[in-house]
Amino acid sequence: xxxxxxxxxxxxxxxxxxxxxxxxxxxxxxxxxxxxxxxxxxxxxxxxxxxxxxxxxxxxxxxxxxxxxxxxxxxxxxxxxxxxxxxxxxxxxxxxxxxxxxxxxxxxxxxxxxx
Amino acid sequence: xxxxxxxxxxxxxxxxxxxxxxxxxxxxxxxxxxxxxxxxxxxxxxxxxxxxxxxxxxxxxxxxxxxxxxxxxxxxxxxxxxxxxxxxxxxxxxxxxxxxxxxxxxxxxxxxxxxxxxxxxxxxxxxxxxxxxxxxxxxxxxxxxxxxxxxxxxxxxxxxxxxxxxxxxxxxxxxxxxxxxxxxxxxxxxxxxxxxxxxxxxxxxxxxxxxxxxxxxxxxxxxxxxxxxxxxxxxxxxxxxxxxxxxxxxxxxxxxxxxxxxxxxxxxxxxxxxxxxxxxxxxxxxxxxxxxxxxxxxxxxxxxxxxxxxxxxxxxxxxxxxxxxxxxxxxxxxxxxxxxxxxxxxxxxxxxxxxxxxxxxxxxxxxxxxxxxxxxxxxxxxxxxxxxxxxxxxxxxxxxxxxxxxxxxxx
Numbered sequence: 001x002x003x004x005x006x007x008x009x010x011x012x013x014x015x016x017x018x019x020x021x022x023x024x025x026x027x028x029x030x031x032x033x034x035x036x037x038x039x040x041x042x043x044x045x046x047x048x049x050x051x052x053x054x055x056x057x058x059x060x061x062x063x064x065x066x067x068x069x070x071x072x073x074x075x076x077x078x079x080x081x082x083x084x085x086x087x088x089x090x091x092x093x094x095x096x097x098x099x100x101x102x103x104x105x106x107x108x109x110x111x112x113x114x115x
Numbered sequence: 116x117x118x119x120x121x122x123x124x125x126x127x128x129x130x131x132x133x134x135x136x137x138x139x140x141x142x143x144x145x146x147x148x149x150x151x152x153x154x155x156x157x158x159x160x161x162x163x164x165x166x167x168x169x170x171x172x173x174x175x176x177x178x179x180x181x182x183x184x185x186x187x188x189x190x191x192x193x194x195x196x197x198x199x200x201x202x203x204x205x206x207x208x209x210x211x212x213x214x215x216x217x218x219x220x221x222x223x224x225x226x227x228x229x230x231x232x233x234x235x236x237x238x239x240x241x242x243x244x245x246x247x248x249x250x251x252x253x254x255x256x257x258x259x260x261x262x263x264x265x266x267x268x269x270x271x272x273x274x275x276x277x278x279x280x281x282x283x284x285x286x287x288x289x290x291x292x293x294x295x296x297x298x299x300x301x302x303x304x305x306x307x308x309x310x311x312x313x314x315x316x317x318x319x320x321x322x323x324x325x326x327x328x329x330x331x332x333x334x335x336x337x338x339x340x341x342x343x344x345x346x347x348x349x350x351x352x353x354x355x356x357x358x359x360x361x362x363x364x365x366x367x368x369x370x371x372x373x374x375x376x377x378x379x380x381x382x383x384x385x386x387x388x389x390x391x392x393x394x395x396x397x398x399x400x401x402x403x404x405x406x407x408x409x410x411x412x413x414x415x416x417x418x419x420x421x422x423x424x425x426x427x428x429x430x431x432x433x434x435x436x437x438x439x440x441x442x443x444x445x446x447x448x449x450x451x452x453x454x455x456x457x458x459x460x461x462x463x464x465x466x467x468x469x470x471x472x473x474x475x476x477x478x479x480x481x482x483x484x485x486x487x488x489x490x491x492x493x494x495x496x497x498x499x500x501x502x503x504x505x506x507x508x509x510x511x512x513x514x515x516x517x518x519x520x521x522x523x524x525x526x
Contacts, residue, residue: 009315013252022259039273039288060417062181062188084188084279089287090417 036100041083043101044076046114050095057087057096069115076114078104133161138480149465151472151480158476163469167462178455183209183421186452188279193457195276196239199225199232200435201457202281207361208431208444209283213424219363219407221285226363227298227402228272228280229433230395234305235264236436237344237388237395240488241312244385247481248324253315260308267301270294283420285412295403302396309392316385325381329471329483332379339467342460343438344391345487348384350377355434363402370401381486388488421450428454435460437488461488 024034036042053072063080066087074096081104088096106112138151150166174193178186190205191198203225210217217225242257265275272278272288280286290298315321331341336349346353354373356364371394376383413420426448433440438460445454464487471483 009250009252009256009318012256022262037270037273039271040269041273041279056418059182060184062185082188082192082277083274084191084277085273085287086184086188086279086417089282 036102040100040102041085041098043078043099043104044081044087044114045097045099046074046076047095047097048073048115050093052093052095054092056090056092060086060090062086073115078112078114079109136477151468151484153472153477153480155477158478160472160475160477160480163472165465165468167465175455175457179452181452182450183283183424183446183452184417186455187281187283190455190457191277191279194459196236197232197435197437197440198277199228199280200433200440202279203229203362204431204433204435204440204442205444205455206281206283207433208429208442209424209446211429211431212427212444212446213283213420215284215413215420215423217285218409218411220289220409221411222363223402223406224286224288224290224411225281226367227290227399228268228278228286229362230398230402231264231268231298233395233436234392235261235268236488237392238264238309240388240485241316241385243485244325244381244482245315247485248321250315250321253312256308256315257312260305260312263301264305267294267298270297282412283417283424285410287412289411290406295406298399299403302399306393306396309389309396313389316389322382325385325482325486326378328381328479329475329486330378330380331467331471333377335470336379336467339470340463341438341467341487342463343434343436343488344384344387345438345464345467347373347375348387349379350375353439355432355439359432361431361433366405367398367401371395371398381482384486418450424448424450437461438464464488 025032027033051073055068057074058066058068062084063082065077065080066074069075085098088098104112134155136153136155138153148169152164153160154162174189178189181189187202187205190201193201238257238261242254245253245257268278269275271290271294272280280288331349333350336346336351352373352375357373360368374387374390374394376387424446426446428445431442440460441458443456447453468484472480475483
């Protein structure tokens with residue numbers, strides 16, 4: 001039988017008792033969050049004045065998030081969004097952008113509608 | 116007299132006790148919901164029956180009502196662990212139908228994400244393996260290593276799990292030189308950590324637990340058509356990356372080798388995965404050294420490209436972390452799909468479970484099932500077998516709840 005090497009892992013276990021935890025506590029202190037990268041895909045933002053009403057975003061959206069309004073602008077239902085970023089890519093005027101906001105939990109369903 | 120009767124009864128119990136244990140379909144530790152009905156005599160497993168289809172989501176049917184670019188993000192959701200494999204396989208089929216040739220840089224970047232995904236999937240399984248054999252320290256350590264690779268994914272593609280890296284004719288995000296440096300630095304770190312994980316897995320206690328367990332020999336592996344690390348653990352030398360090179364693997368052929376083990380037990384399958392992590396690291400290093408310059412995607416709008424894809428059909432193969440993944444795609448020529456067929460590696464591997472499990476003990480079930488890298492479970496179901504009449508009935512959650520309620524009412 002080979003030599004037991006449990007001691008090696010045990011040393012690692014004991015050492016981790018005195019180390020700082022790897023995990024970061026969520027929002028206990030301001031600024032204690034894990035930094036978000038530049039390309040992070042968060043909640044959508046919509047610039048209505050820049051929108052020209054081509055409605056290409058409706059045709060690419062896989063989740064059925066986007067519907068058209070009466071004045072030929074887009075309206076977004078974030079509760080269906082899968083954060084793929086395809087609408088951002090297809091928009092010819094850059095009217096849709098993805099923010100770094102990832103907390104989309106809300107008490108009111110209407111808070112998730114962007115018009 | 117009394118003593119004699121009791122001995123008779125125990126003899127009878129030993130001879131005829133045959134329990135059926137339902138194992139599945141929902142379990143927090145394992146991912147693929149499968150119901151295994153396991154017959155045991157004492158501790159020994161004598162038969163395994165399998166029921167599939169507990170998470171049938173109708174994705175193939177959903178895809179047929181959507182256009183190609185919507186389908187791309189839909190099929191990414193088939194699997195969280197190998198999301199990039201699914202999209203690559205689909206995109207390859209589309210590019211074959213539309214005869215679109217992606218740029219060299221795009222192919223290399225696809226391969227990069229592919230190999231990073233393989234590392235993260237294998238590390239996930241190694242952690243699960245350690246967890247199943249009760250080695251929680253190693254589980255925590257392995258998943259800590261894996262966590263950083265997810266952060267790298269987030270940096271490169273913007274999301275930890277569903278990368279959304281592929282698009283028709285290329286990839287969506289480029290690798291900056293700063294990111295390349297980070298990936299390179301992390302590869303050195305991960306090599307060190309994986310060596311440590313390997314030394315922990317060669318520990319005497321771990322070897323005693325998983326050696327000669329769930330053996331699938333070479334002939335059975337061939338007959339049951341198993342794929343991926345499960346097949347390579349039984350000595351079958353198959354790897355789509357070598358046999359039918361796709362993406363940039365044709366040029367990277369010399370940078371990695373196919374790992375095979377002859378034993379066919381749980382330990383062999385685990386070891387194959389550990390060494391495949393090293394091979395993936397080699398591939399990533401080669402990619403970063405030889406990354407060509409150029410554009411990553413066509414300038415054209417996605418709609419234009421979609422319109423160019425004619426009516427046609429194609430079959431595409433990739434080597435996902437769990438084995439060979441197959442797609443059959445049939446387009447209608449108007450930017451939509453007529454038929455989509457997906458054959459995932461776990462489906463090929465699941466049938467081999469019966470051969471592995473028979474003869475083992477109940478306590479080995481989670482270890483063996485985890486070793487082929489699927490995802491299993493346990494619910495509140497009980498099977499009651501009436502031995503005299505030979506009938507059995509399964510009590511599901513609802514009837515169990517009803518029984519509990521009735522008992523409560525009587526009180």
